[in-house]
Amino acid sequence: MADTITLEVARYRPEQEDEPTTQCYEIPMRREWTVLDGLNHVKDRLDGTLSFRWSCRMGICGSCGMTIDGDPVLACETFLTDHHPGPVRVEPLRNFPVIRDLVVELTDFMAKLPHVMPWLVADEPPPDTEYLQKPAEVDEYQQYSMCINCMLCYAACPVYGLERDFLGPALIALAQRYNLDSRDHGDHDRLEILSAPEGIWDCTFVGECSRACPKGVDPAGAIQRYKLEAAKRTVRSLLLPRGRR
């Protein structure tokens, strides 16, 4: 194994350039290093001006999403050995405006987040004691609660790239996480926003979000399940007399 590897990093410094450029860094090739370790080596030893986000180094915080050799991945879970002999191309996440170098702007997601009401909506005040659930009830939504908001699914989704107003994979999966929770009663309220054209109906089931997701959330599956649910409700509301809906 060669003892160095090249990182080809996309740089965008708004104070000096209008378009991103590429800068190459030669870093030591270590078996146990991830791309994030490589970037930190660059930042500490070679070029302190390089900007990127990270925190936990263990796939929990969701802040180190980048495009590495064309794929949306977490830099802290992508090993240099898997990209050997390189060069390894490191770019910011696709489909988001770039603030600087590898740092992207996520306001769009944050602004949409409250619309899907990602909290327990209850008709009555919750009990004073613990809100008990059976394991089977937890299983219903647990998969959808694993999301770490890393935005890899948005970077993978061509529809989001084309349509800014699309709610997008993680948000719909998040809405499902609450819809499927036995303690929640917010599903009618969420139906309105989810079944708008910019909700589930914009999705064409490309399925890339689920492939990109590092947490096995399967947003694409959540969206298709919800399409079926919304369609069932529509049919029911058209067929049944008012009172029985």
Add this chain to the structure above:
Amino acid sequence: MTGYTGLYQRLYRPRVPILWWVRRRSYLLFVLRELSSVFVAWSVVYTLLLVHAVTAGERSYRGFLAWSARPQVLAVNVVALLFVLFHAVTWFALASRAVVVRVRGRRVPGVWIVAANYALWAVASAIVAWVVLR
């Protein structure tokens, strides 16, 4: 330097290239999967032409058979068959993720749903073949 203050953000907004779906293999496969619908539509037209020919009498049925053996028509149909098969395979794989089937309160795993789809496909094809060839 742009702007009058150093705090002013100048975002770089990448544009999606027109041919975004040739950039990744998975996007290309997706677009091919969607384009299978053109061949599904063609198959419907072809079936209706056949029905029309049969209802019009024996002579026009013979005419349809002769037409369907022309190389151009045959070529279209071979391509259409490949696309329709692609549609069937991808459809069965994806359907298992949209549908949640429960047996005695337990969610049936996706592979079972896919297997059931294939079984149904085999039965449906056998019925078609039996009706036509009997």
Add this chain to the structure above:
Amino acid sequence: MTVVRRPVEPLLWLAFSAGGVLAALLVPALLLLFGVAFPLGWLPAPGYPHLDAVVRHPLVRLVLFALCVLALFHAAHRLRYTVRDGLQLRRLSGLIDASCYGAALAGSAAAGYLLLAAG
């Protein structure tokens, strides 16, 4: 229960899905037989009297009619999205939708005439 305010999308999606299922189940066999196997002589084409009787059978007609209509709406739905996203024509989506579903409606009318009214 809340009423879905724009009920068209879900209904079109249901037609798309039903059409997808029917097309996946029936079209490969039909196309393999009539589009490839008979023309290439892999199998002898069915005789006229038999096929005529098959096509006249009401159940066959009903299944074929359902297949044609739903498969056409399936195709229209998919094509609409593919043209809109694949060619980045969101501005024209009204026109695209109208042409795709319009063509599906026209095809369904033709299928209805051939399978339900004529002969």
